[in-house]
Amino acid sequence: MPRIPESTRVRIIRKRTCGLSLRRKKRTFSKSGISEYYNPRSLRRAQARLGLVSTKVRYCQFVGLKNRMARLQYAMSCLTENEPFGDMIFSGESTIEMQRSTKFSPEHSVKVSVWAGISLCGATKMCIFTGIMGTDFYIEELLQNILQPFLETHFPDGHRFMQDNNPIHTSRAAQDFMQTNGINWCRTPAESPDFNPIGKLWHDLKHYLQTNEEPKNSDELKNGIETFWSTRVTAKECRRYISNLYKAIPECIRRSGRATGY
Numbered sequence: 001m002p003r004i005p006e007s008t009r010v011r012i013i014r015k016r017t018c019g020l021s022l023r024r025k026k027r028t029f030s031k032s033g034i035s036e037y038y039n040p041r042s043l044r045r046a047q048a049r050l051g052l053v054s055t056k057v058r059y060c061q062f063v064g065l066k067n068r069m070a071r072l073q074y075a076m077s078c079l080t081e082n083e084p085f086g087d088m089i090f091s092g093e094s095t096i097e098m099q100r101s102t103k104f105s106p107e108h109s110v111k112v113s114v115w116a117g118i119s120l121c122g123a124t125k126m127c128i129f130t131g132i133m134g135t136d137f138y139i140e141e142l143l144q145n146i147l148q149p150f151l152e153t154h155f156p157d158g159h160r161f162m163q164d165n166n167p168i169h170t171s172r173a174a175q176d177f178m179q180t181n182g183i184n185w186c187r188t189p190a191e192s193p194d195f196n197p198i199g200k201l202w203h204d205l206k207h208y209l210q211t212n213e214e215p216k217n218s219d220e221l222k223n224g225i226e227t228f229w230s231t232r233v234t235a236k237e238c239r240r241y242i243s244n245l246y247k248a249i250p251e252c253i254r255r256s257g258r259a260t261g262y
Contacts, residue, residue, distance in 0.1 A: 062191065063191045063257065064191060071257040072256060074188060074195070078245075083249075085120065088160045088186065089117045089119045090196050091147070091162060092115070092116075093116075093133070094114055094202035096114060096221070096225070098110045098209075098221050110215075112130055112221060114126060114205070116198070118198050118233075119155075119242075120239050120242060121238075128225060135171050139174055139177050143178070143181075148181060151183070161184055162196060164193075165190050194259065195248065195249075195252075197242050200241045204232070208224070208232065209228070213227070248262035
């Protein structure tokens with residue numbers, strides 16, 4: 001590694017904390033009560049000389065050892081049975097946050113959550129809501145008012161319903177409702193977002209809002225989501241999302257149950 005010349009080294013000035021601050025300096029505190037000051041500009045120059053590049057934190061799916069075995073067994077089962085996913089409904093929710101900050105106004109955000117499901121026959125209705133989703137809301141508004149009518153219309157001969165392992169989804173009340181009303185919950189391994197293709201849809205939704213709508217308030221954000229759902233989420237697109245599983249499942253087997261990146 002190349003040695004940084006003395007003139008460009010980052011200088012650390014240690015002082016006893018006395019409530020004073022240096023202009024254009026950044027301050028951190030250690031356990032011993034000593035504050036450290038450094039010049040951010042000097043730090044950037046030193047990073048450039050070493051060839052270091054700062055990037056954003058990248059998403060990395062974590063899979064524990066126990067769940068790797070469960071994922072591997074699930075993937076092997078799908079591959080052995082030549083799973084077509086014809087009767088599967090993949091459900092999920094996502095939080096969409098709009099942040100806006102200008103020179104003359106402080107940063108503020110508008111946050112909404114969206115829930116829906118997709119299948120080879122198409123997508124369910126979409127539900128936009130704010131706040132934290134409770135068990136009663138999940139059962140009455142989502143399972144009863146959205147999922148059940150979709151199942152009766154498109155899957156009268158049977159289905160499998162996929163949801164994540166959110167404690168609200170797997171609560172005793174939700175399980176009792178599904179069992180009483182004939183909703184066939186298909187259990188899948190934990191830590192497996194790559195086995196639920198609706199995640200790709202949420203990614204496309206957020207990209208659409210950023211590049212096409214650019215909402216400035218809550219109403220524009222909700223209208224943009226509804227426009228995307230009515231114009232972009234077709235049965236053909238749902239089949240494209242679900243076909244991604246034919247890449248994720250063999251990759252899961254190849255990686256012995258580890259994250260696939262899909």
